[in-house]
Amino acid sequence: xxxxxxxxxxxxxxxxxxxxxxxxxxxxxxxxxxxxxxxxxxxxxxxxxxxxxxxxxxxxxxxxxxxxxxxxxxxxxxxxxxxxxxx
Numbered sequence: 001x002x003x004x005x006x007x008x009x010x011x012x013x014x015x016x017x018x019x020x021x022x023x024x025x026x027x028x029x030x031x032x033x034x035x036x037x038x039x040x041x042x043x044x045x046x047x048x049x050x051x052x053x054x055x056x057x058x059x060x061x062x063x064x065x066x067x068x069x070x071x072x073x074x075x076x077x078x079x080x081x082x083x084x085x086x087x
Contacts, residue, residue: 077085 077087079085
């Protein structure tokens with residue numbers, strides 16, 4: 001019984017809860033608007049940079065499921081008589 005009585009007396013006034021919710025919403029709205037304002041003020045208005053580094057070759061993958069390119073195979077070594085030397 002004593003616990004119930006202590007909990008009933010410990011309620012937070014509704015005005016404080018409403019004030020907290022209003023302050024939270026105001027902080028979110030002002031933070032969002034401030035972020036867009038800072039972004040608009042710090043972003044350059046008209047910047048176009050087209051720098052392409054053509055000195056570094058780019059790796060491009062082959063087409064999947066395509067026929068592989070033929071590989072050049074060097075001829076096997078032979079002796080002066082023309083017989084193939086086993087390696």
